[in-house]
Amino acid sequence: MSEVLLRASHLTKRFGGLAAVNDVSVDLWRDRIHVVIGPNGAGKSTLTNLLSGDLPPTSGTILLGEHDVTKSSPEQISRRGLGRSYQKTNIFLPFTVWENVRLAAQSRAPQQPWNPVRWLQDASRDRSVNERAEKALELAGLTARRHFIAGAASHGEQRQLEIAMTLATDPQVLLLDEPLAGMGVAEAERMVELLLRLKPQHAMMLVEHDIDAIFALADHLTVMVNGTVIASGEPAAIRADRGVQAAYLGEEH
Numbered sequence: 632m633s634e635v636l637l638r639a640s641h642l643t644k645r646f647g648g649l650a651a652v653n654d655v656s657v658d659l660w661r662d663r664i665h666v667v668i669g670p671n672g673a674g675k676s677t678l679t680n681l682l683s684g685d686l687p688p689t690s691g692t693i694l695l696g697e698h699d700v701t702k703s704s705p706e707q708i709s710r711r712g713l714g715r716s717y718q719k720t721n722i723f724l725p726f727t728v729w730e731n732v733r734l735a736a737q738s739r740a741p742q743q744p745w746n747p748v749r750w751l752q753d754a755s756r757d758r759s760v761n762e763r764a765e766k767a768l769e770l771a772g773l774t775a776r777r778h779f780i781a782g783a784a785s786h787g788e789q790r791q792l793e794i795a796m797t798l799a800t801d802p803q804v805l806l807l808d809e810p811l812a813g814m815g816v817a818e819a820e821r822m823v824e825l826l827l828r829l830k831p832q833h834a835m836m837l838v839e840h841d842i843d844a845i846f847a848l849a850d851h852l853t854v855m856v857n858g859t860v861i862a863s864g865e866p867a868a869i870r871a872d873r874g875v876q877a878a879y880l881g882e883e884h
């Protein structure tokens with residue numbers, strides 16, 4: 632049965648006089664994909680940064696499960712089960728796909744000083760780390776690519792790798808920033824399949840621009856403009872909303 636895994640209430644984030652996120656509430660449910668759309672500057676990235684702890688809200692509250700994480704650090708929030716993909720910035724391009732996923736899994740083990748080489752050596756001895764990495768690799772559909780050098784993998788495979796690395800931290804809530812960005816049709820289809828495969832075990836929030844993917848994936852759609860939610864609900868209802876059409880989707884929709 633579906634359950635709310637993350638509940639953000641009345642979040643506001645001000646940068647000086649600008650309310651980049653203005654009184655936004657979001658519930659993320661297991662087995663539901665919540666897609667946030669909106670034009671440039673709408674506040675989508677800022678909202679994601681608030682939920683992941685990368686930015687503190689000016690006001691509002693965030694519950695992750697039963698825990699109030701409004702003032703928690705990204706590390707604490709991650710350890711409570713929220714995984715966020717960071718568009719390639721975490722990938723070590725000279726390492727293999729497997730090594731990257733194993734490093735991400737190792738980040739869940741007790742803290743050590745930052746030393747990638749030692750992390751690799753330690754990780755190879757740690758069965759639970761390896762098991763978590765193996766599972767993440769498989770879930771992300773990358774088992775056959777494990778020995779590829781990450782830097783030589785295709786764009787689509789690198790995006791899959793980001794998701795595998797996020798999964799290796801064993802999250803229940805996933806925040807994914809434009810998982811289909813820059814993908815061709817076949818890669819985008821594979822990514823949509825992957826996200827649908829992950830859906831039953833996770834609560835997911837995606838920021839996405841690809842209209843076809845949005846309507847293929849979204850169980851719930853939130854439309855933001857200038858920091859404010861102008862519509863939120865079932866995709867079919869949002870698609871028919873004239874205010875949304877005028878503000879965002881364009882005349883063809």
Ligand SMILES: Nc1ncnc2c1ncn2[C@@H]1O[C@H](COP(=O)(O)OP(=O)(O)OP(=O)(O)O)[C@@H](O)[C@H]1O
Nearest residue numbers: 646649650651669670671672673674675676677678
């Ligand atoms: N650190 C910051 N300091 C000041 N203003 C910021 C900061 N981060 C974002 N903003 C402003 O907040 C508003 C919302 O930005 P945000 O990046 O969240 O929008 P977005 O919907 O993600 O846009 P895009 O689709 O272009 O990524 C914009 O006006 C932006 O200039």
